Amino acid sequence: MTAASSFETRPLLVELLTEELPPKALNKLGLAFAEGIRSVLDKQNLLGGACVTSDFATPRRLAVHLSHVLAQAPEQAYTEKLMPASVGLTPEGKATPALVKKLASKNLEHLGPDDLVHESDGKQDYLYAKGTAPGRSLADAIQEALEHAIVSLPIPKVMRYQLADGVSSVKFVRPAHRLIVLWGGNIIKAHALGLEAGNESAGHRFMAPAAISIKHADTYARQLLDEGKVIVSFNERRQAIAGQLQDHAQRLNATLGTDPAVEALLDEVTALVEHPTVYVGQFDQGFLSVPPECLILTMRLNQKYFPLFEPGTGQLTHRFLIVSNMQVADPSNIVQGNERVVRPRLADAQFFFEQDRKTPLAARVDSLANSVYHNKLGSQLERVERVRQIARYLAAKLDADGDLADRAALLAKADLNSNMVAEFPELQGIMGAYYARADGEPEEVVRALGDQYRIRIDEPVTPDTITSTILFIAERVETLVGIWGIGLVPTGERDPFGLRRAALGIISAFEQLSAGGYLATPNAAGLHVRPLLEEAFRLYAAHPLNAGTVPEVLGFIYERYRNQLGSGYDRNVVDAVLSQQPPLHEVLFRIQACASFAERTESASLAAANKRIANLLKKAEGAPGKVDAGKLSEPAEQALAKVIATLKPQADAQFELGNFTDSLAIMAQAKEAVDAFFADIMVMAEDPAVRANRLALLDELHGAMNRVADISRLAQ
Template identity: 70%
Template sequence: MTNVSPAAYRPLLIELLTEELPPKVLQKLGHAFAEGIRKILDQQHLLAEDCAVTDFSTPRRLAVRLSAVLGQAPEQRYIEKLMPAKIGLTENNEITPALAKKLASKNLEHLTAADLTHGSDGKQDYLYAEGVSSGAQLEPALQEALDHAIAHLPIPKVMRYQLADGSSSVKFVRPAHQLVALWGDQVIDIQALGLKSGRKTLGHRFMSAQDIELTDPTTYEQQMLDEGKVIASFTDRRALISRQLHGQAQALGTTIGTGSEVEALLDEVTALVEHPTVYVGEFEQQFLSVPPECLILTMRLNQKYFPLFEPDTGKLTHRFLIVSNMQIDDPSNIIEGNQRVVRPRLADAQFFFETDLKTPLADRVVSLASSVYHNKLGTQLNRVERVRKLARHIAEQLGADITHAGRASLLAKADLNSNMVGEFPELQGIMGAYYAAADGEADDVVLAIRNQYRIRLDTPVESTTLTSAIVFMAERIETLLGIWGIGLVPTGERDPYGLRRAALGLISAYEQLLAGGYLGISDTATLNLHGLLSHAAETFELGVIAPGTIDEVQTFIYERSRNLLSHDFDRHVIDAVLALKPALHQVQTRSAACAAFALRPEAASLSAANKRIANLLKKADTAPADLDYSLLSEPAEKALADIIATLEPQAQAQFAQGDFSGSMATMAQARDAVDAFFNNVMVMADDPAIRSNRLALLNDLHRNMNQVADISRLAQ
């Protein structure tokens, strides 16, 4: 670093100019680059406490500006714990070879035995080195920071390229061309990827042909805009594009739509342009006869256009918006060029759709026999047959139309070999629904085909969506059991077959069937989870599913339920409820009841008592027999038997009606009798008959207290 005074804070700018970076990760790369540099400089005490960090990212650059950076950090006091004194010093108080090696590793070899201090760590006498070290200098610290930032970028895939010397090569996400490092108005001498730092950079690839010589970090954004025609800030660029899009759409009496797809496209086009300008394009209205999803997908996915919609109806129009990287007075060539590019894609979509309509969807089912689902699970047709059988079984239990459930399951995957889905796999199910409707299939069958790929059900099931819910459930159960059964169990963050998502979707189906009235809160027989999994297992060929799969999948589903509940309930409450493996549609209601019980003044005492009871029952030699009232002799045990006899009918009735909170509140009235029993009665009496009878009494209490949840798990 040349002529740098460390006396005051100055702004620092680092910019790495590259070839076009991957657009879908550009913003993440920009944040990571800035954070990597900030982290190391902060560790070296070179940043002011209020130092502002601003990251920049464009298609061809990653940059960061730090508002207050020192040329050299202040002196730093240090205390280094070395080793036990008996190991580090000889009897003559001289440094041993072991300590000398330790000191050298910490660059403290200049210290003598007299320079070291002694202190106890509570067990033995230790040696410590104390002193003041000079603060880190910016130049080497910045080199370390840049190396760290580059090494820790979340790069999806690196490439190796040759440097200008023609002999050496480096690895990076894209070839890098220039490096800027400015501290105030001074260049910091660092290097990376075969580049040496300077103050020159490049602007827009087409709108700025000359090098830009940056004055200092504070002028970066303005110089890039004025001289380079580049909006360096990703956030500012995105906001500008958004304003232009909404402005153009409003002027045309349309909207760009809403939702995650629009936001994701906005992020992507922001990463593709450095000087955005929005223009209006259009296509022939004849293409609007094609399902809008096809046109929207090809415009967004392939061309990065923003389709325009009627604001009142949401209907697709024949216009779209282009986010260009050029601002020119006459954009007609840009507009006409984009219209020329999109027209053949829309024509292809029209051709695919019209061609697919010539073959009834039902006639496509047989072609699934040639599509492998998994080499251990057979073809897509094999899978369709399994789902179909399971869907008909579920429909029968729910009193739904078995024929429609079977028909929807049969046709659900028939569009996989269609021309349109072959071109746009994202349209699976959507195109099947269009083809089914064109073939005159029932409305609920069409809707079930369309809804099969939803992540979860989020509205109560109605008569019109009952078939959809049935097919949705059947497919997820088949997926969970089949994929798990052949050993493809999720591990850590890896879940390539989406089993976690399938389990969450299945849970949502139970919840929405309850909300829609197709499952009663007290009904545990209909759609019993273990029963469904067992029935599904029978649809697979013998020997395909590994032993124990049913129980493992059931446990897996309850664990996903646990994760959902953790947002609303204490873990002890969740443990208490899930310990009983209740019907999935009861889990939420039981958890709310258990949480309310946990707040009652009786909860702590009853939970502890139930934990004690559970332990006593485990130690019993045999299962407790029925209670013999004539063997009760102590007042406290008679009182407990009486209160159980009084409360049990009411608690049982409340439980049967799904009033879980009421049932738990009723049994909470037994607290005083329970406390008196344990204070005054010896359960494990010497007389075997008395002992067995008291265990029977506690077993009755335990059974009634733990209908809703295992309250012993509430005990802290």
């Protein structure tokens, strides 16, 4: 490294050339590698103020370019708290052995007692070492940065491989072959994974296989593109692929579709190529008789192709786009080769579909007895029977067709043993719907089978979708109760059975049942979550569950709702409503009412009073009895009793009609009487009878004020 001014900045390049990296993790690896290098150099104050970090990642390399890096960091002020002065100094002011040892551990042996600063922490004097120290050099810091970046990579699976010496071995995501560390045009000494830093990289494996000497950190990307046929920026490659895909689709009067899988596939193919070029392929139109989901999945999942769709109808066409890692003048061999490869895949899908069609879906149900759902919960057939009974329970509560709900539940898992689902598990439910339609099953059943794996219900429920919604809820309730009941509750980020998703799905279904008019407010005799969970729990008699399953699952559902609502509503309002565990379909209406109440001038005073009442009632011995009007001797308590007698029937009437805002507004009129009561009345009177009567009066007030929400939780 040539001499440089202490304050001079130059660009820094670090590249690690490897075997092909895991494509689904590549972008994260590139970002993490760049951040690992940057963070250490930043911590060592080696980055100039205008430094820009550029991350690079291709199938065979991770790299980072930092635009302004110092050769040596500026001097740094330091303050080291050492020890109490009484411990560090003798009565004569000499250094004790303890102080000498401490200074040595801090590399401050050159300091003596006179060099130290005395400062008090309010209790005793401490000795501090203060001064400036030379900044860290880039030559020293780069090794630490490299090691940190490599260790910090989010590697999905590490492999151990032997180095060239035939003796040593290292662990990394893939074997590494070259290491570049360039500051400007100068190589900085560093090593990693058995490699010494140099300035040689490699271009495209086929189009430019020769080694490339990188002249300068700033010429890296351009040299690799011009000499090596490699676009090193992940984002630039992604944009190039996306642009080519759109251009080809437009020329063919087609679209890539709107499925989120398109974006995921775009990320994946970006991680598979270094010089992307898009070509057009096609397959025999006879394959379009197979359900399009089968063809789309095999093309995307197995071949990494982009299927094309008709712009108006969204129907699958017989053309697809290939993202190749080769740019050639005549791509016919590439195109024909890919067409030959995809044909047997599509033929397999066609064969599976035609073979599955020979067995009616209903005839597959009995075979589910041979498929284990969970060793503590029985077979898939046992599960089906539980879901059927839950579905009939739901249909009765929602005044829906019980036979349709039962039929949908019976057939819901019948496609699990089909050839197509065995090959493509992602098509569960989808294939069941195709087979059910081919068997002449009712359209409501067909729809239910196809919709059963949705994440949530996002439209108001209608007569056409009520059977789908019933199956959707029944499956999730059966899963939640069963899996939770055998102790497999979510922990941290782990939720292998998707219980959080199941709870949110149930919440969405109740919201949309309400929106569709299937759950009225009030709904005393209708569908409620706790009885539904209890019904599911009862069905596990052959596989006993933990006794506390129902209240735990119920609390879990409301907790998920709390987290979901917390981003859109005041947290105190959400807590005030959900603490009551009201019917799920009423939650949003109650939150809106409670939010409106919180804006009233009376709310703060009533919330505080309600909190005080709750605390008094907790201290009471036994349950409060009924109010004895004859024992209300004080004007303030008589006035409060009169206000309660007047307002409570009105508030209750509005509550029963589902007019939660009006119900709370009526009770807000009690503010003056409540304030006067607490100003003039000693609740915990010495006379036990008087005390009990006043507590009974407050209990009546508490019940009247908290039917919609626990308004004490609005108190700040």
